[in-house]
Structure formats: structure tokens, C-alpha cells
Amino acid sequence: MADDATTDCELRDDWLLEQDVNAWTSLAYVAAGAVLIGEVRRRRLPRAVFALAAMAIAEGFGSLLYHGADSGVGQYLHDVPLIGVLGFVAGWHVGRLRSVADRGALVGSAIGLVVSSVMWAVAPGAVNIAVAAAVVVIVAGSWQARRRRMTRVWTGPVLVLGVTAIAFWAVGSPGSPACDPDSWLQPHGVWHVLTALVALTWADAAYAALDPDRAPRMFRRFADRALGLLTIGLVLAFHRSVDVVGRERMPTDRPVLVVANHGNGFVDPIVVASVLHRLPRFLAKAALWRVVVARPFLALAGVLPVYRTGDGDRATDNRSVFEACHHELAQGATVAIFPEGTTGDRAGLDRVKSGAARIALGALPTAPDVVIQPIGMAFESKVETRSRAVVMFGEPIVVRDHCTPRPGGEGEFSDGEPDRDDVTALTDRITSALEAVSPSFTSVDERELLRAAARTERFEDSPGHEPRFGDVEHTARRLAAAPADARERVISAYREYATRLQLIGVSDPQLRRHRLPIARLALSAVALALAGTLLMTMTLFHLPAMAVVVLGTGLVRSTATKGTVRLLLGLVTAATTWIVAGAWLADGWAALGVGLAVAAGGVAALVVWPPLIRQVLALVGRLRVRDRVGLLPPVLAARAAVAAEVRATLGDHDVD
Numbered sequence: 001m002a003d004d005a006t007t008d009c010e011l012r013d014d015w016l017l018e019q020d021v022n023a024w025t026s027l028a029y030v031a032a033g034a035v036l037i038g039e040v041r042r043r044r045l046p047r048a049v050f051a052l053a054a055m056a057i058a059e060g061f062g063s064l065l066y067h068g069a070d071s072g073v074g075q076y077l078h079d080v081p082l083i084g085v086l087g088f089v090a091g092w093h094v095g096r097l098r099s100v101a102d103r104g105a106l107v108g109s110a111i112g113l114v115v116s117s118v119m120w121a122v123a124p125g126a127v128n129i130a131v132a133a134a135v136v137v138i139v140a141g142s143w144q145a146r147r148r149r150m151t152r153v154w155t156g157p158v159l160v161l162g163v164t165a166i167a168f169w170a171v172g173s174p175g176s177p178a179c180d181p182d183s184w185l186q187p188h189g190v191w192h193v194l195t196a197l198v199a200l201t202w203a204d205a206a207y208a209a210l211d212p213d214r215a216p217r218m219f220r221r222f223a224d225r226a227l228g229l230l231t232i233g234l235v236l237a238f239h240r241s242v243d244v245v246g247r248e249r250m251p252t253d254r255p256v257l258v259v260a261n262h263g264n265g266f267v268d269p270i271v272v273a274s275v276l277h278r279l280p281r282f283l284a285k286a287a288l289w290r291v292v293v294a295r296p297f298l299a300l301a302g303v304l305p306v307y308r309t310g311d312g313d314r315a316t317d318n319r320s321v322f323e324a325c326h327h328e329l330a331q332g333a334t335v336a337i338f339p340e341g342t343t344g345d346r347a348g349l350d351r352v353k354s355g356a357a358r359i360a361l362g363a364l365p366t367a368p369d370v371v372i373q374p375i376g377m378a379f380e381s382k383v384e385t386r387s388r389a390v391v392m393f394g395e396p397i398v399v400r401d402h403c404t405p406r407p408g409g410e411g412e413f414s415d416g417e418p419d420r421d422d423v424t425a426l427t428d429r430i431t432s433a434l435e436a437v438s439p440s441f442t443s444v445d446e447r448e449l450l451r452a453a454a455r456t457e458r459f460e461d462s463p464g465h466e467p468r469f470g471d472v473e474h475t476a477r478r479l480a481a482a483p484a485d486a487r488e489r490v491i492s493a494y495r496e497y498a499t500r501l502q503l504i505g506v507s508d509p510q511l512r513r514h515r516l517p518i519a520r521l522a523l524s525a526v527a528l529a530l531a532g533t534l535l536m537t538m539t540l541f542h543l544p545a546m547a548v549v550v551l552g553t554g555l556v557r558s559t560a561t562k563g564t565v566r567l568l569l570g571l572v573t574a575a576t577t578w579i580v581a582g583a584w585l586a587d588g589w590a591a592l593g594v595g596l597a598v599a600a601g602g603v604a605a606l607v608v609w610p611p612l613i614r615q616v617l618a619l620v621g622r623l624r625v626r627d628r629v630g631l632l633p634p635v636l637a638a639r640a641a642v643a644a645e646v647r648a649t650l651g652d653h654d655v656d
Helices: 020-025 027-041 049-069 072-096 101-122 124-147 156-171 187-210 218-238 267-276 286-290 292-300 315-330 355-362 420-437 444-461 469-480 484-504 518-555 559-585 589-627 629-653
Strands: 239-245 256-260 281-285 304-306 334-337 371-379 387-393
Touching: 020 027, 020 049, 020 187, 027 049, 027 187, 049 072, 049 101, 049 187, 072 101, 072 124, 072 187, 101 124, 156 187, 187 218, 218 239, 218 267, 218 559, 239 267, 239 469, 256 267, 256 355, 256 420, 267 334, 267 371, 267 387, 267 559, 281 286, 281 315, 286 292, 286 304, 304 315, 315 334, 315 355, 334 355, 355 420, 371 420, 387 469, 444 469, 444 484, 444 629, 469 484, 469 629, 484 629, 518 559, 518 589, 559 589, 589 629
Parallel strands: 239 387, 256 334, 256 371, 281 304, 281 334
Antiparallel strands: 371 387
């Protein structure tokens, strides 16, 4: 059994803070209070929550003092604000039963502060009686609310956090077999962090239950921002570059329904979220929820299911999904849908279904300023890992302009199903807007050939510099809009050029005279000289993960699915590598540090190796071209003919 020197398990020492872990983790309460204050100032929570925030901050500093020096003042500030917080929650639940939740919360917190102060002055050890009384009131109030069929406050996430927090408190008690006073991994510190999160999740759920239309959704916004940053990292890891065109067209002051083409599986939503810099509410086929392992991740991302008759679902089930979309749009959120319904390596846009139009028109009564933002995506290669992509934002569509007003007057719209003619007209408008920003070729072969010809022409236009994929795609789409005979001449010229390249054993990239980035090569050489051994070690750590990704991708036959498999396998194998490395090389908190170090080393390897390998291949290519210099004149002439044919087609037909 631990004595006073190991209060809450951690050993008290003579450092600046006697219990370092328990003291510093107490600041989680201060952070929670600051978040609540920010929510009140943004008018997402009522002013009564200022009291809860103030008591949480006081509890944080009191806990810091108590664990840092074990003084009487610290213990007072540790115990009394805690009862005040519980009194706030208890008073809120009682007041909610009489429709005065905020008033009840303030009265409850005042009672808690006064009673706990008196009890602490008389018998400090009896403060736990006040804790038990507050918990009983909370349970009783919640039970009465349930009997009256009121909206649940203690939802699954709140309960899971609460139970987990209690478990860590028990494990962190001095009498627990898991108590290790000398360890940096202190369960009581985890209790501090988890209970701070419980306070935030309770406030989130409580005020959402009072007014669903003004739900604060703190964690939803945090998750959207965090996952948005994660998608940016994933896109940077799996793509050399992503050119974004027309981002300024995206409205930022109104609800938006994003519609995008869908040609690259799971990669598409990742790219959309990365260019939006946050995660929108995506709609996905309900069949994904049948994969039990995927359900927690779908819930974390806030994905909404779409029921399709082709998957054996009932289309009538979509009514609740549409209502959820309308709710999100009414709060100014962004919802995203792939209106083609399915993914595939297509040459052009597939038939756009009416779901997007129905959602947008149905949202007008509660979100009259909703707009539709078309986004088109194109990928240089869906097979290679470090390929390039381009994302194009089209002109936003004002939904209100495509809705027929009711006879009752201007601006009055149907509360039921949108008018069928309006749905058809808006669907046609969405189709044309998506076609303007999405690839549009007659076949996949034509797409690849025209892109290759456009790449050749762009390189001829600016030799020494690799053309941006966005410029290549723009040129290829202009060629695709030319008459059939003009396109055929461009394709024939490129086939002649490609045949001559193959005959002499040289590839198109090797023939191009890239300017060697001396500074980058020098920097890479310095990095290898200074940290070559460490870089090689980090690379070897990730080789099994790379092998699994390559093997798994190779087993997939569908081009549109390869990117999905590569991305998911890359996430799973990379995380597994970091966890295994940390557990293998260290123990306790050090394992976390080692895992993060291995992850940072993997990122460094990803940054250093690909450009260095490309430059080495470029040097090898120059040597191959130099060996075949006598065979080059007809090849160079064929390349010039491709560029001339492309320019002539674009100039003669003035396609744009």
C-alpha cells in the first residue's frame, strides 16, 4: 500500500513539481475551459457555460498546485471546483426537466461550491460525500429524462469516455497492482485528460439535445479539421504534386454541396478533403457499413450512407439521409457527394444521378443560400504511387435559381419532395458543370495518347522544365474537343514518335534534356553523407511495409481500385511499422518516442529518395541517349512533328 509520498500512485520528489506527470496533465482542464470559453464567445454555447469553463480552469490550476506541492490551498482548489463542476451538471439535468436547464446549472454549481467549501473547512475528507450526492442527482435526472423520452445526453461516446476515465482512476490508485510510482506512464494523468474530454463531450451532447438545430458539435469540427490535415499529409505522401485550379471559386460564407467526378476510388475523397483543407460530410454507399471493421472509421469521418437498390437496399431509406444532409447544410456545413454513384477508370463522366439535385433542392427551406460547387479531378496515373494530379473548381451553382417558386409567393418552396422538373433541370445543370471540369475523352486509349502528345508539346514549348500536369491536362482536353480528324492526326504523329523511341531503346523522359538541379543534388548528397546510415536504417524499417503495398496493389486488377488498395495498405502497414518499432526498441513512454522517430525517418526517406532516384535515372538516360546520338535525328524530327501537330490543331480549331 502506498503512503502519502505516492498520492495518486506517482512518487513525490523534490523537483520543481513533486508529481510531474499528474501535475502537468492537470492543465487539460485549463485547455477544456478555454475551449468552452471560445465556444461561448462564438455563440455556439449559452453564456451560462462561462461558469462551467471558469470552474474547469480553477480545477486545472488547483490540481496543478495540489500535485505539484501538496499544499492546503492546492487541495482546496482541487476539491471545491470539482464539486462545482458536478453541481453544474447535476443542476442542468434537474433544470432540464422543467425547461430551465441553464438556470438549474447555475443554481447547482452555486450549491456545489458553497456546500463543498463548508464541508472542506469542517471535514476535508468528507468532500467525497458531495461527489457521491452530485452523481446520484445526475443519474436520477438522466433517468427521469429518459422516462419522458427526452433526447439522450449520455450518448455512446460520452459513456465510453466516462467509463474509460473511471477505469484509469482505479488503475492509478495507490493500492492498485498496476501502480508504479516511478513510471512516467501514470494512469491518474490519463484520468485528468479523459475527464477533461468528458466535460467537453457532455457540453457538446447536452446543448445539442436542447436545440439540435444549434448543436455546437465541437468534436465534429475538431475531427473535420484534424482529418483534413491528415488527408493533406496522405496526398503529399502518395502524389508528387497536386495542381489546384480555381480554388477561389469555392464559397466560404454559405452552405455548400460539393459534387465531384469519381474515377479513382477512395483516393477521390482524400483529394477532395485535402484541397478543401477540412473533411466535409461525404455520402457513401450503405454497403460499406456491412464491413464491421469499417464502421468506426466511417463514424469518425461522419460519413452518411446512401441506400442503392443495386446493392439490395431500399431507396426509401434515403429519406433520413437526405434529412441529415439538410440539417448539415442548415448549419452552414459542407456536404460532398459523387453523383455518378460508382467509381471506375472512365474516359469521361458517367451518368449523373439525381440525388445531388434532390438534396440541394430539399435543403432550400432551411438553407436558402445553399450553392453547389462542382469539382473535377484528373490523375496522371492511377497505378504509380508518386504520380501527379490536378483538381479544378468550377463555377458555383446557386440552387435557388433552379427552383420554381410556389404560387404562394416569391421564395416559398415545397416542404415535401422537390418538383420533378426542377430536379431534372438541376441535374442537367450539374452534369454540364461537372463536364466542364472533368476529363472528357472518347476512350481511355485516346485519353492517354492525347495526354502524352500534350506532354510532348508542352516540353517542346519550355525545354529543360518538366511541364505541370495541370497544363498537360488542359492541353489534352482542348485536343479532345477538336474534330475527330484533327485528333487522329495528333494521335498518329505521337504513335510514330513512340514507335521510333521504342526502336532505339530510349524512353521519352530520357530524351528530354532536363536541367539538373545542382543545388538539390548537392543537398541530397550532404544529407546522405551526414545521415546516410540513419536514412538507410529508416528505409530498411519500412521495406516490409513497402513490399506489402506493392504486392497488394499488384494483385488488384481494376485500375480504379489500385489507388484505394495502395492508400489503405500504406496507412495500415506504416502505422504497424511504427508501433512494432517502438515496442521492439523501447519501453513505456520511450516506445512512443521511438515510434514517432521511425515515422519521421520514414517521411525523411520519402522526401530524399524519390527526387534523388529521378535524378540518377535522368543521368543514366543521358548516357543512353549519348550512346545513340547517331540514331536521334529522325526521333527528334518525329517529336517536333507531334508538337507542330498539337499546335496546329489548337490554333486551327481554336478549341478551349
